[in-house]
Amino acid sequence: FSQDEIKEKKTEFLRFLLSYKFALEEVNTKINILMEEFQYIHDYNPIEHVKSRLKKPESILKKMKRKGCSMSIEEIRENIRDIAGIRITCSYTSDIYKVSEMLQKQKDITVIEVKDYIRHPKPNGYRSLHLIIQIPIFMSDREEHVYVELQIRTIAMDFWASLEHKIFYKYNQDIPEHIKIGLKEAADTANHLDEKMEKLQQEMHEIKEKNAVDEDFEKLL
Ligand code: 0O2
Numbered sequence: 001f002s003q004d005e006i007k008e009k010k011t012e013f014l015r016f017l018l019s020y021k022f023a024l025e026e027v028n029t030k031i032n033i034l035m036e037e038f039q040y041i042h043d044y045n046p047i048e049h050v051k052s053r054l055k056k057p058e059s060i061l062k063k064m065k066r067k068g069c070s071m072s073i074e075e076i077r078e079n080i081r082d083i084a085g086i087r088i089t090c091s092y093t094s095d096i097y098k099v100s101e102m103l104q105k106q107k108d109i110t111v112i113e114v115k116d117y118i119r120h121p122k123p124n125g126y127r128s129l130h131l132i133i134q135i136p137i138f139m140s141d142r143e144e145h146v147y148v149e150l151q152i153r154t155i156a157m158d159f160w161a162s163l164e165h166k167i168f169y170k171y172n173q174d175i176p177e178h179i180k181i182g183l184k185e186a187a188d189t190a191n192h193l194d195e196k197m198e199k200l201q202q203e204m205h206e207i208k209e210k211n212a213v214d215e216d217f218e219k220l221l
Contacts, residue, residue, distance in 0.1 A: 016073050017054065020084040022137045023146035024052045027086055030109075034102055046095035048155055052086040081112070081132050082149035089158050092198045093118065096129050096152045103131070103150070110134040112147065118157075124180065125187025126161060128153040156190040156197075 001009070031050055039045045055063075060080055061071065069075045076083075090096050096118065104111050115130040131150040136143055153161065164183055168175065175183075 012073065013057070016076075017057070017083070019137050019139070019144045019146050020054055020148075022139075023084045023135055023148050024054065024086065026135055026137065027084075027133075027148050027150070028052055030103065030106065031086070031088065034099065046090050046092070046098055048089045048091055050086065050088050052084070055080070055083045055085065077147075081147040084146065084148045085151065086148060087151045087153070087158070090152060090154055092201055093154055093194050094198060096154065100129055100131060100150075100152055103133070108135055110145070121187070121191075123184075124164070125184045125191075126164070127157045127187065127191065128161065154194050156193045160187050160190045 028050065031047070035045055035047050060076060060083060063080055064071055064076060067079055069079050088099060090099060100114075103109060111131060111133055113130075113132040118127050118129055121127045129152040131152070133148050133150060134145045135148060137146050164187075167179070167183070171179075
């Protein structure tokens with residue numbers, strides 16, 4: 001390639017990445033609206049925190065190489081659907097499905113794929129709900145439909161996944177069998193914790209509802 005061609009390709013690639021930055025901003029705005037509105041209507045916020053990231057160009061190229069794809073922008077667009085990634089951490093497992101449904105119902109969001117690693121955990125114990133969505137981005141001269149990967153999980157799922165990721169990469173993915181078994185046990189413990197917290201909050205909700213009915217009844221007497 002000539003210097004001019006390289007410069008042109010670089011500009012084209014940066015422009016391509018920019019559309020993912022805009023997509024992240026769009027989806028983050030949607031999530032912020034849901035959080036604020038849910039808090040206002042239900043006096044409760046199902047989302048603990050949100051983190052978004054753009055995949056680094058080196059990681060994109062590495063993944064393309066691993067998949068044996070060519071480096072054209074069209075191929076990258078179709079093969080790497082997690083260039084824009086958003087991780088939503090919810091309070092309870094039931095909140096994950098509530099948040100997912102609220103997002104999936106939005107008219108400008110097209111759901112491309114749903115991977116439910118909560119109902120069907122990975123063999124190593126990984127749990128999360130993954131959605132690949134597409135949203136339109138309107139730019140000065142064109143409209144683009146950009147993929148965004150959403151990972152929705154509880155605090156316990158996030159705790160396990162973050163530390164498992166560290167162990168996996170720190171030890172160069174070469175983990176002895178007993179460590180794998182230990183990680184799976186830790187995932188089961190995290191799952192147990194989620195079930196327990198869900199049950200406690202459900203019971204508390206029922207108590208609150210019953211008290212409200214009793215109060216209304218007393219007012220009538
Ligand atoms: P990073 O750095 O988090 O982005 P894909 O590889 O995306 O083409 P795959 O493997 O079918 O296809 O995607 P999947 O199953 O939806 O998982 C993609 C992402 O989920 C990973 O991204 C992780 O973030 C997370 N994930 C999946 N499995 C595990 C797991 O066993 N442990 C942990 N800690 N995270 C997991 P990346 O690209 O691997 O990394």
